[in-house]
Amino acid sequence: xxxxxxxxxxxxxxxxxxxxGLPVFFSSHEEDVQELPISKKEIDEEIYRYRNALDLSRxxxxxxxxxxxxxxxxxxxxxxxxxxxxxQDPLMTTGIEDKIRGMQQKTETIFCSLxxxxxxxxxxxxxxxxxxxxxxxxxxxxxxxxxxxxxxxVRITEVPHxxxxxxxxxxxxxxxxxxxxLVGAFVTSAGGITSHAAIIARAKGIPYVANVDIKLxxxxxxxxxxxxxxxxxxxxxxxxxxxxRYQEVRRGYLQxxxxxxxxxxxxxxxxxGYEIRIFANLENPKEVELLRKSGAAGVGLxxxxxxxxxxxxxxxxxxxxxxxxxxxxxxxxxxLVIRVFDIGGDKKADFMPEDRDAQYFFNxxxxxxxxxxxxxxxxxxxYPEIFKAQLRxxxxxxxxGDIQILIPMVSDISEILxxxxxxxxxxxxxxxEGIKLTKEVPLGCMIEVPSSALMCDALAREIDFLSIGTxxxxxxxxxxxRSNPNTADLYFSTHPSILRLIRMIxxxxxxxxxxxxxxxxxxxxxxxxxxxxxxxxxxxxxxxxHIPLVKHTxxxxxxxxxxxxAEGALEYGSAKELKAYLSTETVR
Ligand code: PEP
Ligand code: MG
Numbered sequence: 001x002x003x004x005x006x007x008x009x010x011x012x013x014x015x016x017x018x019x020x021g022l023p024v025f026f027s028s029h030e031e032d033v034q035e036l037p038i039s040k041k042e043i044d045e046e047i048y049r050y051r052n053a054l055d056l057s058r059x060x061x062x063x064x065x066x067x068x069x070x071x072x073x074x075x076x077x078x079x080x081x082x083x084x085x086x087x088q089d090p091l092m093t094t095g096i097e098d099k100i101r102g103m104q105q106k107t108e109t110i111f112c113s114l115x116x117x118x119x120x121x122x123x124x125x126x127x128x129x130x131x132x133x134x135x136x137x138x139x140x141x142x143x144x145x146x147x148x149x150x151x152x153x154v155r156i157t158e159v160p161h162x163x164x165x166x167x168x169x170x171x172x173x174x175x176x177x178x179x180x181x182l183v184g185a186f187v188t189s190a191g192g193i194t195s196h197a198a199i200i201a202r203a204k205g206i207p208y209v210a211n212v213d214i215k216l217x218x219x220x221x222x223x224x225x226x227x228x229x230x231x232x233x234x235x236x237x238x239x240x241x242x243x244x245r246y247q248e249v250r251r252g253y254l255q256x257x258x259x260x261x262x263x264x265x266x267x268x269x270x271x272x273g274y275e276i277r278i279f280a281n282l283e284n285p286k287e288v289e290l291l292r293k294s295g296a297a298g299v300g301l302x303x304x305x306x307x308x309x310x311x312x313x314x315x316x317x318x319x320x321x322x323x324x325x326x327x328x329x330x331x332x333x334x335x336l337v338i339r340v341f342d343i344g345g346d347k348k349a350d351f352m353p354e355d356r357d358a359q360y361f362f363n364x365x366x367x368x369x370x371x372x373x374x375x376x377x378x379x380x381x382x383y384p385e386i387f388k389a390q391l392r393x394x395x396x397x398x399x400x401g402d403i404q405i406l407i408p409m410v411s412d413i414s415e416i417l418x419x420x421x422x423x424x425x426x427x428x429x430x431x432x433e434g435i436k437l438t439k440e441v442p443l444g445c446m447i448e449v450p451s452s453a454l455m456c457d458a459l460a461r462e463i464d465f466l467s468i469g470t471x472x473x474x475x476x477x478x479x480x481x482r483s484n485p486n487t488a489d490l491y492f493s494t495h496p497s498i499l500r501l502i503r504m505i506x507x508x509x510x511x512x513x514x515x516x517x518x519x520x521x522x523x524x525x526x527x528x529x530x531x532x533x534x535x536x537x538x539x540x541x542x543x544x545x546h547i548p549l550v551k552h553t554x555x556x557x558x559x560x561x562x563x564x565x566a567e568g569a570l571e572y573g574s575a576k577e578l579k580a581y582l583s584t585e586t587v588r
Pocket of ligand 1: 470471473
């Protein structure tokens with residue numbers, strides 16, 4: 001379709017700001033290769049391309065197998081052997097070639113349908129043998145696919161300046177690599193308000209709109225586009241007048257940002273002098289250096305899983321020790337809360353751990369419902385070697401600063417007790433090895449699952465501090481997927497049930513005399529901040545970029561007003577009415 005008139009598409013606003021630039025279609029998964037027909041003349045060339053990819057993949061596996069034979073676990077050698085056999089099987093050789101001829105489609109299309117077919121056929125069979133076969137097919141197919149389009153794949157780090165990145169979906173490992181100067185904005189078909197990709201986009205200040213029909217955009221001839229992340233608009237081929245208007249709006253945003261930044265050194269206190277401590281949420285350890293300027297009281301949440309999300313393997317104990325030590329030192333005594341790997345959910349890694357079972361979660365993400373699956377502490381307790389290496393690194397680094405450990409996705413007290421027992425044994429081991437340790441490393445628990453919110457009084461007795469993760473708490477309490485745009489209208493942190501739970505958690509923490517911090521995205525929402533303060537929250541942790549805005553908001557309120565506002569909010573039974581109440585009462 002040729003179309004050069006202005007077209008306005010409405011989507012889900014995810015990250016504020018205005019992006020103006022040229023579009024780049026970005027794809028990282030099998031998503032974009034549904035239908036890639038070829039002509040009869042192209043068949044031979046396509047078969048040659050396939051044979052070449054198969055050959056390179058085979059060499060890859062042979063090399064890996066040689067390496068594993070030397071010092072790898074025998075299971076890996078066996079798996080690689082199976083993969084080699086599969087690549088020599090007529091199904092993979094002549095079978096695929098026949099399909100290319102018969103279906104007249106590119107090999108990518110054929111492989112993607114093969115993966116889908118296998119996944120669907122075997123997803124209902126829980127038998128380990130069948131699950132293994134699916135894993136093998138997916139693994140081999142992905143390897144071949146990666147050779148089929150090594151150059152066709154645009155890396156997010158290589159897009160031109162001011163690109164409007166259009167994709168079906170973004171995963172956190174890609175978003176974290178994005179540079180705000182190169183990426184003017186993100187537009188996706190999938191993706192929810194507090195998906196991890198969304199959190200990173202906001203932390204980087206990259207405007208983002210989700211729930212937009214990318215396939216439709218592909219059919220339009222695009223000369224340029226504007227993304228309005230605040231209103232959730234994508235304006236394709238804007239008229240001159242529209243462009244001018246948006247250039248002004250963007251200037252306004254930038255000026256406002258600069259003004260706020262200049263006040264980042266101010267204290268986060270209410271008009272009547274109540275201090276609210278503002279910490280930073282961090283994904284990239286290098287950014288700890290920049291925190292001093294942001295006015296953070298420390299790191300309230302270091303999402304340590306980002307250490308490996310875009311690497312090819314888990315960092316070793318030694319590598320982690322160096323990273324944590326450096327972070328602790330550069331914070332000069334300010335707290336560094338390291339949340340142990342929150343693996344799973346929408347955080348997909350693009351590497352394969354060596355542990356055969358652990359591969360299950362990374363390779364195909366084939367759990368029927370990953371958000372309710374073997375995520376975070378469940379995963380870590382099931383794969384103790386990965387967990388122990390991380391804990392040892394943290395314990396060893398603890399003498400270089402105020403390091404604290406935070407456990408994600410706790411749903412039962414037994415998980416805390418299990419972690420305490422592991423830490424005790426590790427401390428004894430480290431002492432025997434003559435390694436110096438601090439007296440105790442505080443252990444905290446994330447409250448982000450309904451059961452832990454309801455059992456908060458019991459949990460509070462067992463741990464040293466609590467951290468409320470509203471991003472997940474909202475998802476699990478309201479049964480609304482945080483990454484799904486179709487449930488965005490059901491997902492909101494101002495739901496009365498969430499406010500009640502926060503009040504309950506604060507009260508349990510106060511009774512047990514344990515500190516409680518809130519580190520979900522709503523801690524940076526100017527409409528939510530006074531409510532949180534009114535509910536008794538005295539510590540917030542947000543992306544460093546949002547600290548000035550949070551302080552600015554706090555400085556407009558008196559504590560009594562905030563309490564009254566929260567009391568008023570708790571009266572509401574209907575989420576809709578509560579939302580209306582907040583939108584009128586919190587404007588300042
Ligand atoms: C949360 O769930 O609120 C949280 C802070 O953790 P994450 O967003 O990393 O799941
Ligand atoms: Mg969480």
